[in-house]
Amino acid sequence: MRDNWCVGFTDRFTVAVWVGNFSGASMHDVSGTTGAAPVWLDIVNYLYDRFGARSPAPPAGVTNRAVSFPAAVEPARTEWFVAGTQPDLPAAPLDDRPQILFPAAASMIALDPDIPRGRQEIAFVANASARGSRWTLDRRDLGPVTGVKLWAPVPGIHTLALVGSSGKPFDLLTFKVRGAMTGETSGDLHD
DSSP states (O other), X not given: OOEEEEEXXXXXXXEEXXXXXXXXXXXXXXXXXXXXXXXXXXXXXXXXXXXXXXXXXXXXXXXXXXXXXXXXTOOOEEEEEETTOSOOSSOOOOOOXXXXXXXXXXXXXXXXXXXXXXXXXXXEEEOGXXXXXXXXXXXEEEEEOSSOEEEOOOSEEEEEEEEOTXXXXXXXXXXXXXXXXXXXXXXXXXX
């Protein structure tokens, strides 16, 4: 929690903002969206008011398309694609196999010694197709997928899976928890 960064550009300026303590000390209750991003936005708005701006021309070989998703997955929006890779309109349906949505594969999650243990939980989230499957963590059964599963993290490398009634995984990923809290040997979980 020592560095917040926000970097972006306009047609005329590139703006990079760093927020932190020059001593290297950790900050508390500050993230990139609450620390660096508001400062970046103020600077870019000032530059826009002072010098004006126009949208940068898209690079050659890209195209934009409106994309939409099934309800509650993500809001509709316009996305840029390398020409020829854009989805057919309307957006192609999402893969309906059970999938882990969070955490992402290869995530590194850092424990914060300044936050009480009971407030540091990882949410295991699966798509709607995962209903009826079961969570396993490091081959230990965590119960059925009924919504968000909260788990008190334990340092180490962990394997999370969604498994069917046969025990065969539908989706599997590995993530790492970094940091040390004394006296921990296993994670607690709850719904």
